Amino acid sequence: GETHTSMADHQLQLRIIEALHRLQPDLAIGLEMFPTSSQKALDAYSGGDKRMDERRFLKDSRYFQVWNQDYRYYRDIFTFARSKGIPLVGLNLDKEVTSTVFKTGSTETLAEAAKKELPVDRDLSLPGYAERLAVIHGMHETAGHGNGSLGGFIQAQALWDEAMAAHIAEYLTRHPGRRMVVLAGTQHTRKDTGIPPRLARRLPLQQATVAALAADEAAADLTTTVDFVFAIEPVTLPDQAKIGVVLESQPLDGRPALKVDDFTATSKADEAGLRKEDIVRAIDGHPVAEMDDVRIALLDARAGDRIRVDVDRPGRDGAMQRLQLTIELVAPADHPQ
DSSP states (O other): OBOTTOHHHHHHHHHHHHHHHHHOSOEEEEEEEEEGGGHHHHHHHHTTOTTOOHHHHHHHTTHHHHOOSOGGGTHHHHHHHHHHTOOEEEEEOOHHHHHHHHHHSSSTTSOHHHHHTSOSOOOOOSTTHHHHHHHHHHHHHHHTOOOOOHHHHHHHHHHHHHHHHHHHHHHHHHSTTOEEEEEOBTTTSOTTTSHHHHHHHHOOOOOOOEEEEETTSOOOOOTTTOSEEEEEOOOOOOOOOBOOEEEEEEEETTEEEEEEEEEOTTOOTTTTTOOTTOEEEEETTEEOOSHHHHHHHTTTOOTTOEEEEEEEEEOTTSOEEEEEEEEEOBOOOSSOO
């Protein structure tokens, strides 16, 4: 179980994976972060395909579409898996499926192909499940997140848990004797109402649930929700730097392109010569055409770093002029890049 934005949680996950791999090398890692539709890219990356470097992996797996958390939280885990040949297994449904069910409260509006991917057996009656989700739904409403009913929220969450349980069972049935470490949010890994009882309904096997507890956090009664608890100290993940521009995605000559639409208050890009309407073509020699390309290019960036940006600028005659600018990166602001 994890708090998605806790680097300490992910470091604990890595240590447990390393230890379990030493005990039993025949190991797989199941991931809430990826839907089954990303499996081809996961197989290529964890299998050591030399054509699948990290940049290609992030693009082909659609990481920035399927998961909205900073990739650096998971990077060391994925790198370790690749170095040891540990299979990475996507467990989730496509986001569009659970989002649709949340909004409509039903699976009837889903495409027929999506319906066929749904777990047939869904249990909404686990003691305390609906009550717990009602509290979470209320918190989301208070914070202004989501626009679905409580019934739709419960249906979507049940689909989420049941689908992950079904995909774990399917994988382990195909690979008898293999152990799987599942990484998912702490609400999904609860042994009373999350994935574990739904997996047990499908496949008889031994399970253990692990959670992290901040060292200064008071421990509640965890006996019904978790088997092992680790006390952890917080770890700060450095902020990623930004160019300080607002980029607009638009087609150009039939292909995707990124146009500079505005600058943030702290941006130094305009001082470096970047202008509105410029088309960003490359960052440090890496072509960019979509927002994913920019996120990947800035993955290890820090405020104060200087990057080379290639842009096309429309001239008075309509022809594009290629320019190369050196831009100093800034700390994160309200805008994405």
